[in-house]
Amino acid sequence: MMASERDVFGLSGPGHLTLTDWKNPDHRRSVAASLVQGVYVMERDRQQNRQGPEALAPTWWEFFHYHIIRKLVDDADFSIFGAIYEFKFPTANQSHSAAPEAPKYIIAFRGTITKPDSILQDLKSDLDFIRNCLHRNSRFELAMQAVQDIVSDVGPLNVWLCGHSLGSAMAMLAGKNMAKTNIFLESFLFNPPFVSAPIERIKDKKLKQGIRLAGSVITALGAIAVKSHQGRSISEDSFAMWSAWVPCLFVNPEDHFCSKYIRNFEHREKMEKIGAGGIGRLATQNSKRDLLLTAFGKESDPLHLLPSANLIINKSPSADFRTAHGIQQWWRPDLQLKYKTYLYE
Template sequence: MASEREYFDLSGPLHLSNVDWKNVDHRRSVAASLVQGVYILERDRQEKRQGPQALAPPWWEFFDFQLCRQLVDDADFSIFGAIYEFKPAASNCKDLTNGNPHYIIAFRGTITKGNAFSRDVELDLHFIRNGLHQTSRFEIAIQAVRNMVATYGNLNIWLAGHSLGSAMAMLAGKTMAKTGAFLEAFLFNPPFVSAPIERIKNVKVKHGIRIASSVITAGFAFAMKVKQQNNQQQNNRSVDTFVALSAWTPGLFVHPDDHICSEYIGYFEHRKKMEEIGAGTIERLATQHSIGGLFMNAIGKESEEALHLLPSANLTLNLTPAEFFEAHGIHQWWKPDLQLKSMLYKYR
């Protein structure tokens, strides 16, 4: 049985009958709605809702988008993503100077109902182990992104995702950015795997833990560079890649009451505070590495860089108080009159 949130006319942003593509709130709301469209596509598949019974189409048709392609997992045949094309009426011709995209590639997060749940949890575990890049679902996703960029160019394409789908979009965005293709990205509630330091209420204790962690991480990274002379060239490439990524500024949308993504707040704020106390050099080295990745390299095992390591981002916080399930939900991001705070962080 369909829930109320699956019906666009009950829970969708009906106030956006005229989208202003230069308005950041409108852009965020449309991107979130198209991610919701992917969720409902999969629920339609599970419930065998087709034709007039399908509930997904209003989530993109309301904004003049058409569904070009569904992205289907090869393991369980669930729909995890979609490619949408902006197709306004002839009286409202496409105009890239208007700020609208030509295409949006969107990815859903974990679905807790139906037969997609076990596969989604498997992907969640791959993410926690920093192995999302090795999954067949990501291979399908990145091939779709590469093909779209090769055909239409990166200026015409947006990425969007929520939760696990946000991790998928972030990994795709980072992968493309390393080739010089910087895609606009809307990453809703992106997961951050670490100890929940941001949940500590005592500001001094929290800041002290972060400083200690930075010193240890930077020290470990420096020691490995000195000790492992044979890997010096590889380490330099790692640093160069991080610096090159700094030109990509994805949009991160985070709720402080969502412990799955709230650590991004401290991740970026701490970098600024370290600069203010004169420890910017330590933090610039620490922020390029994770303790887990350094440890794996130390014991001779290659480790992919942690996904949360981002040089730059436009971080938007929803400061509206909420319980966890509300704070982690995609639906919050298209609501009007939110208590939002945005900060631009650029790596130097």
């Protein structure tokens, strides 16, 4: 089977980064995205039986002086869903001290691959995310243990978390879990999915704003009701624990899977400006579905809700949804990016 151009680093990768400046945010973003792509290509190598010199994946990490120390493999279908990379110069007289800003280890997770050898387990993980039970997913349990082991061995300053789409959700959950223990990992979350009602399709801006405001009020009232019944808001403790974690969220407004993050943070800011910050903060901490589950005694912590983030929006035009959602956009050298940091206080 002929390889897709997107899998070939020399054709579609960031070959322009012949010298990586680890202090440059564009370079850091490109490296993180490339190593996530390496996981995608590694799994496609496996499915298409590309081995040895025919394998296309290694160039995606070797170009940046990384090598694989562990593949994260699903127990059910043996698909590769993640990888742990270690920084290592190719010559013996060079060491990590030659590039101290480079992370010693990068843990990366891919998203869904719609091919027969992996689609069933990928879709199962997708559904677990939608149902807000990704934390019980066997694939995530392997990922979480891998993150904890690496951080325990080398410390948090030497580790990056990276992921795209479903893999971004896994990296986000792993990052949240570590943040709850006061360990804050530098994280690059590409096109992280946000489950919500599709109100962005409504054309009337005033109607959309009214719906968002009403939704915030309803969610805040629900949180107050649960707090009065149980003695606390279901998410206030966890929000306080991980609010110091500020992951990088890379989103495209034309990707309906992740674009709600833009509206979510903007809406919270607007609520502050109109003097309804308390309502906005309560709504940020909770989702209506998870409040309902908690009211019936099922403790639920909505994965997609974040207190703080560095939001990076790709303002460059996208040819189609596949382009807007794809990992390939994030190493392009000509991106038009908008940066905004949101801190929860």
